[in-house]
Amino acid sequence: MEFGGLYSCRNCLNPLALGDDLVSKNFKAKSGQAYMFIHAMNVVLGPKYDKQLLTGLHTIADIHCSKCGEAVGWKYVQAFDLKQRYKEGKFVLETLKMIEQY
Numbered sequence: 001m002e003f004g005g006l007y008s009c010r011n012c013l014n015p016l017a018l019g020d021d022l023v024s025k026n027f028k029a030k031s032g033q034a035y036m037f038i039h040a041m042n043v044v045l046g047p048k049y050d051k052q053l054l055t056g057l058h059t060i061a062d063i064h065c066s067k068c069g070e071a072v073g074w075k076y077v078q079a080f081d082l083k084q085r086y087k088e089g090k091f092v093l094e095t096l097k098m099i100e101q102y
């Protein structure tokens with residue numbers, strides 16, 4: 001998929017993800033819409049924990065901007081439902097926390 005562009009931290013403009021790594025724009029976070037990426041960069045992973053989401057139980061880790069420390073989303077570490085396994089290792093970034101740059 002080709003979306004181009006770069007997604008950066010809204011707070012400090014630290015680049016967080018590439019448009020080319022965007023998998024889906026169809027995710028929801030507490031703050032609103034969120035995007036899923038194959039990779040994220042310049043992020044710090046928090047401790048892993050289990051969370052019951054709309055699509056079942058997942059082990060996730062919150063991710064923070066490596067520069068300003070702002071919580072920007074989460075990483076799917078493990079999905080317990082086979083149908084959700086494609087999410088494992090992928091990153092979800094909240095659109096409210098980032099800006100799209102070209």
Ligand SMILES: [Zn+2]
Nearest residue numbers: 009012065068
């Ligand atoms: Zn930042």
